[in-house]
Amino acid sequence: MDQARRTELTEIARRVRVGIIEEVFSAKSGHPGGSLSIADILTYLYFEEMHIDPKKPDDPERDRFVLSKGHCAPGLYSVLAQRGYLPVEDLKGFRHTDSYLQGHPDMKHTPGVDMSSGSLGQGVSVSAGMALAAKMDGSPRRVYAIMGDGESEEGQVWEAAMFAGHHHLDNLCWILDLNGLQIDGALEDVVDPRPHDAKFRAFGWNVLEVNAHDFDELETAFAAARAAKGKPTVIIAHSVKGKGVSFMENNVSWHGKAPNAEQYEIAMKDLGER
Numbered sequence: 001m002d003q004a005r006r007t008e009l010t011e012i013a014r015r016v017r018v019g020i021i022e023e024v025f026s027a028k029s030g031h032p033g034g035s036l037s038i039a040d041i042l043t044y045l046y047f048e049e050m051h052i053d054p055k056k057p058d059d060p061e062r063d064r065f066v067l068s069k070g071h072c073a074p075g076l077y078s079v080l081a082q083r084g085y086l087p088v089e090d091l092k093g094f095r096h097t098d099s100y101l102q103g104h105p106d107m108k109h110t111p112g113v114d115m116s117s118g119s120l121g122q123g124v125s126v127s128a129g130m131a132l133a134a135k136m137d138g139s140p141r142r143v144y145a146i147m148g149d150g151e152s153e154e155g156q157v158w159e160a161a162m163f164a165g166h167h168h169l170d171n172l173c174w175i176l177d178l179n180g181l182q183i184d185g186a187l188e189d190v191v192d193p194r195p196h197d198a199k200f201r202a203f204g205w206n207v208l209e210v211n212a213h214d215f216d217e218l219e220t221a222f223a224a225a226r227a228a229k230g231k232p233t234v235i236i237a238h239s240v241k242g243k244g245v246s247f248m249e250n251n252v253s254w255h256g257k258a259p260n261a262e263q264y265e266i267a268m269k270d271l272g273e274r
Helices: 003-027 032-037 039-049 070-083 088-093 122-137 155-166 196-202 215-227 261-270
Strands: 064-067 143-148 172-178 206-211 233-238
Touching: 003 032, 003 039, 003 070, 003 088, 003 215, 003 261, 032 039, 032 070, 039 070, 039 143, 039 215, 064 070, 064 122, 070 088, 122 143, 122 155, 122 172, 155 196, 196 206, 196 233, 206 215, 215 233
Parallel strands: 064 143, 143 172, 172 233, 206 233
Antiparallel strands: none
């Protein structure tokens, strides 16, 4: 990737993070930590990787995206706004009773949302079904899903992984947001699902690992995922929960709460908005 494009994507990701903070601050609730950790991945998917058109959100041949960790909807909404699916100013209505931007993604009311999600494990299961449907249709469309590391403790995730491996769904790419923290604490203190790589390989997956905040590594990994034949791909993305906001980084307490006015100002300064 050339420096100019890398700089452009970095700026888009910064604006995505600003949108995340605006959402949770306006709602006085939400999940900023895990939304911030996937901001760079979402930016790469929506601005480089996926075959999509905001002017044709229902194009049957578009690539599909499922946010399996649906509580991180602020990240999805923010990147959709940056990509032109919805007005940026609507982000401030997040979780308000008169807003279409619910606390979890809703495919019936939000442009660009391909799957309603929230119950952990279900999103990746649906993505496997979407990928099989594309195969049955003879369609070139690809399916992408982001799941959380705490989410990978769900048995349903591994049932879906077995299904996808069995059906050789090489049009399916999961991204595992491995930030090491979940709502109740560090993975090793709750239920440690690692090693993920060995588990996925056992189910017949192509396994890649990246720094979730490095666009060059993301570019290489997604290209490798497209090139893989006969098996689905999982990209294990090593990330920082709360990335970009100093007091939120690697701090589990920011899994699911909103900043107060003083903290909001600090976050905006950290993100270059002040």
